[in-house]
Amino acid sequence: MLTATNLKKSFDGKTEVLKGVNLTVEKGEFISILGASGSGKSTLLTILGGMDRPTEGIVTLDGVNLGDLKEKDLAVLRRTKVGFVFQFFNLAPYLTVGENINLPLILDGKNVKNYAEKFDFLTKYLKIEHITNKMPAELSGGEQQRTAIARALIYEPEIVFLDEPTGNLDSESSEEIMQLLKNINSELGATVLQVTHSEHNARYGTRLIRIKDGLITEDTVLTPVASEEPAEEAEKTETADENVDTEDKAEKDNSEE
Numbered sequence: 001m002l003t004a005t006n007l008k009k010s011f012d013g014k015t016e017v018l019k020g021v022n023l024t025v026e027k028g029e030f031i032s033i034l035g036a037s038g039s040g041k042s043t044l045l046t047i048l049g050g051m052d053r054p055t056e057g058i059v060t061l062d063g064v065n066l067g068d069l070k071e072k073d074l075a076v077l078r079r080t081k082v083g084f085v086f087q088f089f090n091l092a093p094y095l096t097v098g099e100n101i102n103l104p105l106i107l108d109g110k111n112v113k114n115y116a117e118k119f120d121f122l123t124k125y126l127k128i129e130h131i132t133n134k135m136p137a138e139l140s141g142g143e144q145q146r147t148a149i150a151r152a153l154i155y156e157p158e159i160v161f162l163d164e165p166t167g168n169l170d171s172e173s174s175e176e177i178m179q180l181l182k183n184i185n186s187e188l189g190a191t192v193l194q195v196t197h198s199e200h201n202a203r204y205g206t207r208l209i210r211i212k213d214g215l216i217t218e219d220t221v222l223t224p225v226a227s228e229e230p231a232e233e234a235e236k237t238e239t240a241d242e243n244v245d246t247e248d249k250a251e252k253d254n255s256e257e
Contacts, residue, residue, distance in 0.1 A: 001027045001191065002048065002159060007057035009043055009214075017043045018054070019214040025159065030185040030192040032202035032222075035211040041195040042163055044211065048193070049082050049161045050074045062158060079104045083152030083160040087167035089144040091136040091151075097143075098123075098132035101150045108155075115154060122150045125188075126180065142173035149180070153190065160184075162194040166201060178204045 002025035009018040017040045025031060035041040046052040048059055050066050059066045061081060069077065078084070083104075091100045101119060102112045112119070123129040126146045136144055145165065152160050165181065166174035182204045185192045196202050203222060210218035 001025055001062060002193075003058075003060045004044075004048060005058045005060075007044070007047060007054045007059070009040075009047065009052075010055045017214050018047075018057075021057070021211075021214070021216055023048075023209070023216070025191065025193060027158075027191055028185075028189055029207055030182070030205040031194070031207045031209060032205035033193065033195045033209045033211055034197070034199065034202040035195070036197060039211045040214040041211050045161055045163055045193070045195045049084060050077050051084075076108070079108050080155055081158045083155070083157040085145070085148045085152050085160065085162040085165050087164040089136070089141075089148045089168070091144055091147060093136055096133050096135060097128060097139070097147050100136070100147055101132075101154055103151060104155050118154060118156070122153055126150050140173070141169045142176060145169065145173070145177055146180070149177075149184070153184070153188075159191040159193060162192065164196055165194060166196075166198070174201070 002023075004021055004023040007018050007021040007023075008016065010016045019040075021040075021044060023044075033041045033044065043052070047054050050059075050061075050069070053067065061077070064077075066074065066077070084090075092103065095103065098119070099106075101122070102115070105112050105115055120129070123132055126149060128143060128146050128150065131139065131143060131147075136147070139147065145168075149160075162181070166177050169177060178201050181192060181194070184190045185206070192205070194201070194205065202208055206222055208218065208220045208222050209216055210220075
């Protein structure tokens with residue numbers, strides 16, 4: 001589906017940020033690219049998504065070489081074939097939530113009425129159907145990010161790219177968004193690629209790619225973290241086991257006395 005071959009990226013002909021990255025993304029994967037600040041992960045994301053061009057190397061999406069596309073064609077691809085979600089939401093401040101979600105359709109000259117069913121489904125799935133007439137400034141951080149996710153999905157893109165999607169959220173909202181992304185991948189079948197510096201967030205994916213100094217150092221298939229409900233059950237079981245151990249110890253002590 002998406003293939004990167006020997007990607008290199010230099011700035012000013014001196015600073016080499018990517019040093020020969022090879023990567024294949026299959027349909028339905030949830031890939032987490034994990035790395036520290038300056039590792040090259042965000043540069044890799046922008047190149048894979050057609051927002052920047054590599055100094056060397058090739059990126060193909062569904063067999064199309066992005067390097068062969070003109071800027072105008074790349075802009076169309078970014079609106080129709082891929083979706084983007086950023087750390088700082090990037091919502092248009094003077095458009096309502098509903099208008100922000102439909103923005104890719106409007107920019108591509110589509111009739112939003114033809115996407116009304118998809119719009120209704122996404123806003124309900126993301127639990128923002130009650131705020132579609134509000135402005136971004138009226139929303140919480142979590143609501144803004146849910147709106148950005150809906151905007152990224154409205155055109156049913158081939159792949160959704162996320163750049164530190166919880167980097168501007170509190171811990172509770174962060175967990176909600178990561179669980180939501182996991183569900184979007186597993187329940188809706190969306191192909192997801194996120195870059196993050198958080199080991200915890202990375203493990204919501206199905207595959208972990210670790211990048212350091214512009215090179216991939218690890219590529220591992222993951223067992224995704226459990227959903228919230230099983231986690232709660234596990235906590236209850238653990239507590240119950242602790243109680244049993246305490247009772248057994250008390251009985252032992254009594255018998256010894």
